[in-house]
Amino acid sequence: MVFHVEYPRIIPERKPPGHQPAAPRYTLRWHDPVETMVSEYYGMQQADLGWKSQRQFFEQVQASFSHADGPAAHEVMRFTDEAGETNAVVVAYWLDATRHARWGLSADFPKWFAARERIEGGDVGYWKETIAVPYDRHETIYSAPNYRIGFARTPNSSIESMTTNGYFGAARDRIPVSAIDPLESPLRGSPPKTRTVESRRRRLRVSTPLNMTALRSGQYWVGAGVEQLGDYQENLQPKLMRGMNFLLDNKEETGTLALRVMTNLDADGKDRAETSVLAYFLSLDQLEDWSKSHVTHLDIYRHAIAMNRKFKDKREVVTWHEVFVMPEATSFEYVNCHPRTGVLPYFDLLEPLST
Amino acid sequence: MVFHVEYPRIIPERKPPGHQPAAPRYTLRWHDPVETMVSEYYGMQQADLGWKSQRQFFEQVQASFSHADGPAAHEVMRFTDEAGETNAVVVAYWLDATRHARWGLSADFPKWFAARERIEGGDVGYWKETIAVPYDRHETIYSAPNYRIGFARTPNSSIESMTTNGYFGAARDRIPVSAIDPLESPLRGSPPKTRTVESRRRRLRVSTPLNMTALRSGQYWVGAGVEQLGDYQENLQPKLMRGMNFLLDNKEETGTLALRVMTNLDADGKDRAETSVLAYFLSLDQLEDWSKSHVTHLDIYRHAIAMNRKFKDKREVVTWHEVFVMPEATSFEYVNCHPRTGVLPYFDLLEPLST
Numbered sequence: 145m146v147f148h149v150e151y152p153r154i155i156p157e158r159k160p161p162g163h164q165p166a167a168p169r170y171t172l173r174w175h176d177p178v179e180t181m182v183s184e185y186y187g188m189q190q191a192d193l194g195w196k197s198q199r200q201f202f203e204q205v206q207a208s209f210s211h212a213d214g215p216a217a218h219e220v221m222r223f224t225d226e227a228g229e230t231n232a233v234v235v236a237y238w239l240d241a242t243r244h245a246r247w248g249l250s251a252d253f254p255k256w257f258a259a260r261e262r263i264e265g266g267d268v269g270y271w272k273e274t275i276a277v278p279y280d281r282h283e284t285i286y287s288a289p290n291y292r293i294g295f296a297r298t299p300n301s302s303i304e305s306m307t308t309n310g311y312f313g314a315a316r317d318r319i320p321v322s323a324i325d326p327l328e329s330p331l332r333g334s335p336p337k338t339r340t341v342e343s344r345r346r347r348l349r350v351s352t353p354l355n356m357t358a359l360r361s362g363q364y365w366v367g368a369g370v371e372q373l374g375d376y377q378e379n380l381q382p383k384l385m386r387g388m389n390f391l392l393d394n395k396e397e398t399g400t401l402a403l404r405v406m407t408n409l410d411a412d413g414k415d416r417a418e419t420s421v422l423a424y425f426l427s428l429d430q431l432e433d434w435s436k437s438h439v440t441h442l443d444i445y446r447h448a449i450a451m452n453r454k455f456k457d458k459r460e461v462v463t464w465h466e467v468f469v470m471p472e473a474t475s476f477e478y479v480n481c482h483p484r485t486g487v488l489p490y491f492d493l494l495e496p497l498s499t
Numbered sequence: 500m501v502f503h504v505e506y507p508r509i510i511p512e513r514k515p516p517g518h519q520p521a522a523p524r525y526t527l528r529w530h531d532p533v534e535t536m537v538s539e540y541y542g543m544q545q546a547d548l549g550w551k552s553q554r555q556f557f558e559q560v561q562a563s564f565s566h567a568d569g570p571a572a573h574e575v576m577r578f579t580d581e582a583g584e585t586n587a588v589v590v591a592y593w594l595d596a597t598r599h600a601r602w603g604l605s606a607d608f609p610k611w612f613a614a615r616e617r618i619e620g621g622d623v624g625y626w627k628e629t630i631a632v633p634y635d636r637h638e639t640i641y642s643a644p645n646y647r648i649g650f651a652r653t654p655n656s657s658i659e660s661m662t663t664n665g666y667f668g669a670a671r672d673r674i675p676v677s678a679i680d681p682l683e684s685p686l687r688g689s690p691p692k693t694r695t696v697e698s699r700r701r702r703l704r705v706s707t708p709l710n711m712t713a714l715r716s717g718q719y720w721v722g723a724g725v726e727q728l729g730d731y732q733e734n735l736q737p738k739l740m741r742g743m744n745f746l747l748d749n750k751e752e753t754g755t756l757a758l759r760v761m762t763n764l765d766a767d768g769k770d771r772a773e774t775s776v777l778a779y780f781l782s783l784d785q786l787e788d789w790s791k792s793h794v795t796h797l798d799i800y801r802h803a804i805a806m807n808r809k810f811k812d813k814r815e816v817v818t819w820h821e822v823f824v825m826p827e828a829t830s831f832e833y834v835n836c837h838p839r840t841g842v843l844p845y846f847d848l849l850e851p852l853s854t
Binding site (some may be wrong): 176180248277321325326351355453472 | 500502506507509531532534535596597600601603604631633634676677679680681683685686689703704706708709710826829830842847848849850851852
């Protein structure tokens with residue numbers, strides 16, 4: 145079977161009649177029913193976080209995955225944040241919310257993360273961002289069917305050809321619930337103001353609003369030959385960075401809350417030829433506004449399509465993304481982090497009480 | 500259209516082959532797609548809460564419903580809790596999570612409820628329990644199609660005849676997602692222990708676990724004639740109270756977390772001939788265990804069926820329930836309440852920070 149969810153449409157699809165995509169694209173499906181999709185990011189943060197500390201963190205997190213209810217897949221990454229601090233990151237994927245919850249209750253790493261000592265880490269911060277959405281609140285796209293990344297690393301899935309792509313609004317059309325829900329932010333018209341919170345020596349949960357949108361958008365060029373590698377480095381990557389910097393420089397206008405450019409790492413902590421952006425937007429429509437109208441996205445989009453058309457199935461650079469439109473949640477937790485970490489600056493905060 | 504969600508089954512249904520229900524039963528459907536169902540309970544609590552205070556509370560809450568994003572329906576109730584305190588209760592129903600969130604951000608009552616002064620209410624406590632579930636995590640049943648109560652008060656719905664009833668496991672079978680999810684508690688095997696929390700002069704949110712199950716189960720006998728009224732008062736009601744007291748007296752064994760027997764009120768604060776139980780269970784299977792095996796539930800069940808068979812469409816007592824199997828949430832908030840209020844005694848607590 146190929147599992148998917150569809151609703152009787154009460155909101156028209158964006159797809160133009162008779163649309164044929166300019167380039168082939170693919171999306172992820174599973175062969176068993178999926179109710180909830182959980183991607184959980186764990187971060188360790190320090191201004192001069194060395195490889196030894198990073199490796200210890202990675203090993204600790206990964207050791208705790210050897211558990212009956214551990215994740216179905218995970219990845220190891222690193223990025224430098226807006227405050228200039230280094231962040232070591234593990235993302236773990238579950239397709240079963242009960243297993244995820246059981247792991248959170250009984251595995252070693254969550255206990256260690258929850259311990260009071262974590263707020264006393266000096267200049268070392270820890271954070272956890274859990275994106276848990278019903279299946280009908282996600283979409284994925286891949287430029288090629290041959291590379292498994294993100295949720296596509298989970299078993300019992302396949303990367304399937306599709307035609308819901310190549311027009312503005314396609315990402316929304318691919319989110320099943322968009323057929324019955326405009327997915328507006330309840331904060332539309334009154335976006336949150338940035339403010340500085342006292343976040344050091346504290347454990348803080350953030351109350352994130354309904355329909356906050358998480359994007360993980362990736363690029364993979366391992367093994368690319370001279371021509372395509374050169375094009376990636378000289379053309380696509382700079383265009384991508386211009387786009388990301390535009391969003392970072394225009395957060396309020398674009399609804400961007402946080403954006404990190406992460407690099408996947410090998411076992412020795414060296415950069416792989418593989419990056420991804422993890423970004424949060426106040427709402428899907430703001431992400432769409434940027435994609436459909438701003439020159440920085442049009443440059444990325446047109447270049448990717450042109451290279452696809454030029455190299456066809458010889459294309460050696462894979463691009464992809466996952467989008468999740470979140471329910472209301474209090475699942476982002478920051479422990480002894482600097483005040484510009486993640487979505488700390490924007491929303492109501494809660495302090496877990498030690499029990 | 501009649502909207503409903505169905506999944507390809509990977510978990511067998513409980514319905515025996517060829518099953519024909521012993522008595523007709525009904526369930527609620529809507530004529531537009533429904534994504535999220537929100538029932539939100541607001542409580543005011545005091546040992547000797549007089550009608551004047553109750554009325555003021557009811558008026559204040561109801562006034563705030565005159566709002567573009569106000570609820571689709573609401574009800575006014577009262578109960579005495581396990582500590583002997585009186586609780587005035589309003590329940591409000593939304594079928595649109597965005598409207599519910601907007602109302603929460605801009606209406607008067609939520610602002611008043613969130614104000615710091617509420618923790619300084621002397622011996623008066625306030626609480627809010629928000630049950631927000633995707634459509635596929637609910638089920639309803641009514642003994643008759645003619646009385647509109649609970650979610651059935653919302654517009655664009657109809658009470659439809661069904662045959663998924665009259666066997667043990669029918670409630671589970673009616674929950675769409677039970678086809679693909681056993682809906683177990685991640686706390687199975689290690690149920691929470693009751694503990695006393697410092698809850699006065701504080702605002703506390705409770706972190707409720709995945710698959711906690713909310714039941715609202717009601718009885719309506721307005722206008723019943725002498726014979727059926729007598730039977731209700733002498734037979735069904737005492738059996739019902741025996742069942743509820745058994746659950747209250749055996750909380751840990753039965754997975755019961757909280758249980759209130761509420762009475763609907765008229766505009767003058769007088770009891771209507773209409774009651775309902777609002778109860779929370781650690782998991783659906785524990786509620787099922789009691790229903791299928793304990794004499795106190797079998798007594799209720801058999802009597803209700805016998806009266807249905809005796810009076811058929813002349814039956815003047817309506818029984819019904821709504822069940823919601825909840826995602827992980829932090830949506831139950833208690834302000835200056837006594838420590839035995841709701842689910843306060845069981846789970847991790849969070850303190851919202853004033854901003």
